[in-house]
Amino acid sequence: MNVKFLVLSLDNEVGKRRRDRLNYEFEWVKGKLDNEAPDWVKEKMIYKGFHTERWKKILVGVWWAWYCLLDKIVEEKINNVIALEDDCFLVDPNIKIDISKLGDEPIWLNGAIHHPNNLAKGNKNWKNTIKMKDGINKLEDLNVRIISCWGLFIPKWEQAKHIRDTMKNSKRYRCFDAHLSHNKLIKYLYYPSLFYHQDFGESCSQLKGGKWEGKRYF
Numbered sequence: 482m483n484v485k486f487l488v489l490s491l492d493n494e495v496g497k498r499r500r501d502r503l504n505y506e507f508e509w510v511k512g513k514l515d516n517e518a519p520d521w522v523k524e525k526m527i528y529k530g531f532h533t534e535r536w537k538k539i540l541v542g543v544w545w546a547w548y549c550l551l552d553k554i555v556e557e558k559i560n561n562v563i564a565l566e567d568d569c570f571l572v573d574p575n576i577k578i579d580i581s582k583l584g585d586e587p588i589w590l591n592g593a594i595h596h597p598n599n600l601a602k603g604n605k606n607w608k609n610t611i612k613m614k615d616g617i618n619k620l621e622d623l624n625v626r627i628i629s630c631w632g633l634f635i636p637k638w639e640q641a642k643h644i645r646d647t648m649k650n651s652k653r654y655r656c657f658d659a660h661l662s663h664n665k666l667i668k669y670l671y672y673p674s675l676f677y678h679q680d681f682g683e684s685c686s687q688l689k690g691g692k693w694e695g696k697r698y699f
Contacts, residue, residue, distance in 0.1 A: 484580050484634075485559055489546050490567035495683055499567035502681065504574040507565070510550050514538070518545035525654045540656050547657040548648060554641040562635045563590065569631045569676045572697065578675060583634050584617045587644065589670040590632035591678065592658070593698050594625050613672040613699065620670060626662045629698075632676040633667060674699050 486507035490496040491514075500509060515523070515538035522545050528537050547564075554562055561580055569591060571578075583590075596607060611623055620626060635641050644666045654660060661667050677697040 484561045484563055484578060487550060487553070487559075487562055487564050488567050488569075489550055489565070496567060498681075498683075502679075503567070503570065505571050510546075510553060512567075513542050513546040513549060515541040515545075518542065522548075522654065525652070527653050527655050544654060544657045544660070548645060551641045551645040551648075554635065554638050555645060558638045560637055562638075562641070563632065564635065565632050565676065568678055568680045570679050572673075572675055572677055580634065580636070582616060583636070583671055584669060585636050586669055587633060587635045587640050587667045588617065589627045589667055590634055591674045591676040591698055592627040592631060592633075592670070593629040595628050595662075597624050597626050613670075615672060618670050618672050620665075620668055623670075627667070627670060628658050628662055631678050632674075634671070670699060672699055673697070 486505055487510050488500065488503065488507040489510050489512050490500050491512035496512065500507075518541045523541050526537070526541055526544065528540070532540070550564055553559070554564075563578070594608065594611065611625060613623065635644075644661070647664055647666060648654070648660060651660070651664065655663055674697050679694060
């Protein structure tokens with residue numbers, strides 16, 4: 482079975498440098514800025530007291546970008562999609578991904594593991610209790626949730642439609658990864674992660690890059 486890589490990346494110099502570094506073939510899906518999102522996205526987005534005006538714009542832009550990527554999968558009826566942001570790299574570019582091992586449900590391929598109830602709870606003692614098996618793991622069994630979706634696999638376009646429609650029909654919107662997690666729209670992760678996160682010291686969202694250097698979350 483063939484797999485299609487779709488990569489979200491802004492149409493700017495940082496985005497171009499990121500795309501040029503990637504170690505796999507992909508189709509570029511242009512990222513979005515907040516001013517490209519319709520009003521209904523902005524009006525339903527949840528903002529926290531600590532969110533700056535800049536971060537509010539990023540929340541809207543990222544949410545709309547991922548929504549448009551899902552819309553592309555649905556409209557073009559694309560199966561076997563690996564959707565990534567432009568700072569996701571294959572752990573081993575010399576090994577072709579065997580998607581038959583990824584299952585038949587949407588699954589995380591990289592992302593940050595968080596406490597199921599308390600987003601801020603990231604102590605080492607709690608994380609040391611997480612036991613994963615090689616291959617497919619159910620988030621409910623691990624008692625975790627995933628935030629920061631820098632890589633996911635969607636086997637069937639109908640599943641992308643379900644995710645897209647559930648997102649749009651939600652009463653309120655969160656940052657895209659938190660939105661998926663809150664609504665339990667992706668229930669599995671693949672271990673060990675097939676991708677790692679590398680920003681090469683520059684970021685389209687953070688004021689300063691270098692936060693993610695070869696980061697492999699699970």
